[in-house]
Ligand SMILES: Nc1nc2c(ncn2[C@@H]2O[C@H](COP(=O)(O)OP(=O)(O)O)[C@@H](O)[C@H]2O)c(=O)[nH]1
């Protein structure tokens with residue numbers, strides 16, 4: 001494991017490394033309050049940090065470096081579950097730097113990414129699903145993903161896993177009782193609580209299924225806008241972002257490389273691409289311009305890796321229907337200047353859009369999100385949703401162990417062989433909550449965190 005000595009006093013900025021009104025620096029470890037107290041001048045001597053009760057904020061001057069507010073937490077009343085404090089100082093980078101170097105001079109250690117949350121886990125303040133939810137909440141973009149992460153932080157997934165675990169423990173109990181008795185009595189009418197195991201499998205499978213929704217709302221999708229040059233792709237890109245990012249121009253071939261930006265569409269985080277646009281194959285052959293050719297090649301590569309493509313056509317020109325892909329939404333743009341004929345069959349299945357007037361834009365957004373949600377099981381309200389591979393892998397492991405147990409029971413194999421599989425399922429579930437854990441597992445989880453969390 002990394003430099004995770006649990007006895008050190010650690011520190012790190014908890015706010016982003018950027019100029020702001022206030023910055024917060026976290027310090028955690030036994031003895032940190034008394035160590036800082038002599039350097040913190042307050043108006044009233046009775047307000048020295050050492051004298052203050054837990055969960056109070058005190059205003060003062062820290063070593064003349066800055067006037068700040070220090071909030072102290074005693075015992076396990078803190079995030080980390082050990083004595084700690086938070087320094088809220090002025091949010092200039094120079095101030096933050098000076099306070100950080102003051103903390104280093106005190107002999108404290110700079111925290112590793114995720115180390116505060118690791119300590120919270122080690123001190124029993126939260127299980128692993130909640131610890132992971134902290135990070136997932138911070139990284140979330142979009143309402144749905146954020147709500148799901150907050151739900152896990154509040155223990156929805158933990159409670160679900162624990163309830164499946166306790167059902168399996170009761171299965172184990174029922175088997176073990178019989179194994180104990182069968183030594184001296186008849187071993188024939190041993191019963192295996194199959195229906196209980198089947199119920200556990202279906203509850204685990206529901207969690208595995210929730211991954212598709214969890215992933216969509218946390219990681220989002222890649223959406224590529226493509227089509228002929230001048231169709232209005234850059235204009236649409238800007239409309240999605242609500243800002244003028246891409247250059248819009250009546251001159252063909254303005255967008256030569258692709259542009260990439262993030263936005264959310266109906267709560268789905270989207271990585272959006274504006275591409276250079278296709279020209280006729282013939283026209284492309286004739287292109288003297290190597291840069292534009294390269295741009296077109298890159299657009300084609302993006303299309304291959306996209307979750308969804310918005311294929312855009314200028315309705316005011318002869319419509320080209322040669323593009324066909326399943327992950328594609330076809331849009332006829334410039335409805336404001338096109339003749340009504342352009343929207344008749346065979347083009348009546350195209351979405352009618354005018355980037356200039358905004359006509360059809362809401363429909364495009366709803367169509368896009370429902371296309372991305374196709375095949376995804378949306379969770380019933382109140383059901384936890386998982387978004388992380390580690391949890392999914394462990395759930396799948398638990399599931400296949402339980403299925404193996406059912407198989408063995410069907411083949412008439414002895415019960416003690418079957419308990420091995422159930423034990424394995426229990427362990428896989430225990431790894432999700434952190435009941436069962438190794439340094440490697442913890443290292444993997446917490447190294448994904450940012451410093452200060
Ligand atoms: N009338 C009209 N013009 C549009 C519309 N959308 C884009 N344009 C114009 O079409 C031209 C090409 O747009 P642009 O976004 O650069 O197309 P791109 O080459 O596909 O990126 C520009 O002059 C835009 O102002 C629209 O909905 N209606």
Ligand SMILES: [Mg+2]
Nearest residue numbers: 233234254255
């Ligand atoms: Mg463009």
